[in-house]
Amino acid sequence: MKTLKATLMASALVLTAFASTSCKDGNKEKVTNSTQSEIQVKQGKQDAKALAVLNDYFNLKDALVNDDNSKAKTLGNTLAQSLKSFDESNYSDSEKMELKDIIEDATEHAEHISESDIKHQREHFKTLSKDVTDLVTITGTNTKLYEQFCPMYDGGTAWLSTKEEIRNPYYGSKMLKCGKVQREIN
Template identity: 70%
Template structure:
């Protein structure tokens, strides 16, 4: 009976180990597929991925969530680096290269900083993303919003016309106005 219990325990351990190994392999495959999907996306989809990461970062700043903002900054860096400018004119490619280089630098700072410093870099990052959208366009309606109080006036993009200020978060959540609609 003792040997039977040992055999059952051994079989259970082997089964759990096998399941864990399968889960790890599945996670690796999922990660490779996500990366592969990013590589297969066309320029429009990659531009939208950049915007989605930017909006996630903005929302983290609105929520005063330093850790989430840092994570979203890291994701944004990856999206920016994956962006392929080859479908644009030579002049646009040069402009986009400059924008992406600057935006990447600011997103990297956001990934490594405290919230006040994240917000400082978000200001320039927002200008870069706005400049990028002027070249790439977007399939969604965006709202350029403006806070007159932060650093002598600061703009950001949003998918919603309701003001949610990323520069002040909960301290001045509704400070600002919609400057223009981008379609």
């Protein structure tokens, strides 16, 4: 039993050391000039309401990157309203069903973000990011997006960005550059 405990303790120390060096960010810079993202829509399917959802998502992400709980609350509410006004009528029946589920789930998470502390906002942002990624899979975009991945947050978590440069919304200034580009979407 002592050997097992010692092995587990050693493993935990190695993982902790690896984690702190792989994602440690001595540079605690903030993302400044957080302006609304400019996303081009794919001709045909994606409309202005899908564009509004993406822009609101990226603005919310930037607020979390900047550790701005108050702004994230406001932007969570803005995103919830954009999601509620999303129009899936231009999509196939199967896409409509899938979009309805995505929108319902994403709206719930955006609403939680609008009333939570930053730790809880980040928990909901994880699922919200999955929902928005699923939405983009259906609606498409002409703008190159980057699915980025942080191995440290909650067993590994992804989010979308319009820029290749890593700015981690799950840790903000604590580990601003923790992550990697997992894939490009376009």
